[in-house]
Amino acid sequence: MRLIICGMGVVGQSFIKLLINSSDSLYKKYGIRPRVVACIDSNGMAFSQTGLDLEKLLSVKEKFRTVAKYSDEKPNFENYIENIDAEVFLELTPTNLISGEPGLSNIISALRTQKNVITVNKGPLALSFPSLMELSEYNNVMLRFSGTVGGGTPVLEFAKHCLKGDKITSFIGILNGTTNYILTKMSEGLTFEDALKVAKMKGYAEANVSLDVNGDDAAAKLVIMANWIMGYKVTIKDVYKRGITDIKLEDINEALKKRKYIKLIAMCDNRNLSVQPSIVSKDDPICVNGTLNAVTFKSEHSGDQTIIGKGAGGMETASSILRDLIEIKENFSMP
Ligand SMILES: NC(=O)c1ccc[n+]([C@@H]2O[C@H](COP(=O)([O-])OP(=O)(O)OC[C@H]3O[C@@H](n4cnc5c(N)ncnc54)[C@H](OP(=O)(O)O)[C@@H]3O)[C@@H](O)[C@H]2O)c1
Numbered sequence: 001m002r003l004i005i006c007g008m009g010v011v012g013q014s015f016i017k018l019l020i021n022s023s024d025s026l027y028k029k030y031g032i033r034p035r036v037v038a039c040i041d042s043n044g045m046a047f048s049q050t051g052l053d054l055e056k057l058l059s060v061k062e063k064f065r066t067v068a069k070y071s072d073e074k075p076n077f078e079n080y081i082e083n084i085d086a087e088v089f090l091e092l093t094p095t096n097l098i099s100g101e102p103g104l105s106n107i108i109s110a111l112r113t114q115k116n117v118i119t120v121n122k123g124p125l126a127l128s129f130p131s132l133m134e135l136s137e138y139n140n141v142m143l144r145f146s147g148t149v150g151g152g153t154p155v156l157e158f159a160k161h162c163l164k165g166d167k168i169t170s171f172i173g174i175l176n177g178t179t180n181y182i183l184t185k186m187s188e189g190l191t192f193e194d195a196l197k198v199a200k201m202k203g204y205a206e207a208n209v210s211l212d213v214n215g216d217d218a219a220a221k222l223v224i225m226a227n228w229i230m231g232y233k234v235t236i237k238d239v240y241k242r243g244i245t246d247i248k249l250e251d252i253n254e255a256l257k258k259r260k261y262i263k264l265i266a267m268c269d270n271r272n273l274s275v276q277p278s279i280v281s282k283d284d285p286i287c288v289n290g291t292l293n294a295v296t297f298k299s300e301h302s303g304d305q306t307i308i309g310k311g312a313g314g315m316e317t318a319s320s321i322l323r324d325l326i327e328i329k330e331n332f333s334m335p
Helices: 010-030 054-064 103-112 123-138 155-162 177-187 192-201 216-230 249-257 314-331
Strands: 002-006 035-041 044-047 088-091 116-119 168-174 239-241 260-269 272-281 292-299 303-310
Touching: 002 010, 010 035, 010 054, 010 314, 035 054, 088 103, 088 314, 103 116, 103 123, 116 123, 116 314, 123 216, 155 216, 155 292, 155 303, 168 216, 177 192, 177 249, 177 260, 177 292, 216 239, 216 260, 216 272, 249 260
Parallel strands: 002 035, 002 088, 088 116, 239 272
Antiparallel strands: 035 044, 168 260, 168 292, 260 272, 292 303
16 A cells, blocks of 8 residues: 655654554554555655655654655656545645635645545645535545544544434534643633743644634534534634634633532534533543543434543554554555
């Protein structure tokens, strides 16, 4: 199975490490022998039609900060997605919720040239989920995105596969770990500004933290869930959204007096999509603290089911890519 990996940051490098560590078990258990034929970062590309040496790739990236130094030859970078033969394209570039780029064009090029796509980048899906899904179906390839919601926690698979046969009528949850961390710290007495500083120090905030605190990141995940789980055809414009920047310590303390917490809650109910700070009882299973995410699915026959887990992290998200890769392999017979 030949892979093109676009994006070699936290997630990309974790995925390469995971491939190195699990190559034997991947072959024994699933018959997958992944070969990374191209790897791209913002400065260039490493390419080998027979497969890159992954240990070397990691050390080149660490030493020179770009994969372009992998060899002295400069591979042809133009239209590389169309021109390189591969079965799977991995989209691991930064999330852009304004234009979706560069991820959106990358995914379109890959699908049009009949490559299966795995993306952890939410931007293209938040803006164009229905049309990208159509494009993948038209080209008879798969578009998978487990890591876009819940990091390594299989939120999408839980709803789609574990609750198979039942009808999910609504869901509610905490989809952004950074804001949950900030609100948790505020409930311990820190101001919003101080809590945000700690979140940044610990590396919990996205490069553009406004995506988190304004509710955009949670809204993007909500859109992905609504399309995939509920079958809606919606984009981020359909979400009513309010972030946490105007939450005061007094609001938090007032809630605490009643054994309640303020959380950034994403909800999909009766075709309404919203992300907003809401008061949650301490006993509610979605009332998790720190960077945890939690989602309760309400279904017709099995009642309420809650899934809780870490919502991000390089290795956790890389593990979701591996799950998608296995699913693709199971659907297509490929080398
Ligand atoms: N980190 C997490 O825990 C996590 C969890 C779930 C989802 N995600 C999503 O996963 C994606 C990647 O996250 P990350 O944490 O790995 O980000 P990151 O560390 O910032 O890495 C982004 C990578 O994309 C490369 N890149 C940027 N612009 C590019 C372009 N035009 N063409 C090719 N490569 C380009 C960067 O190149 P350089 O190396 O040259 O800068 C870098 O290698 C994001 O969309 C993020 O929202 C992340």
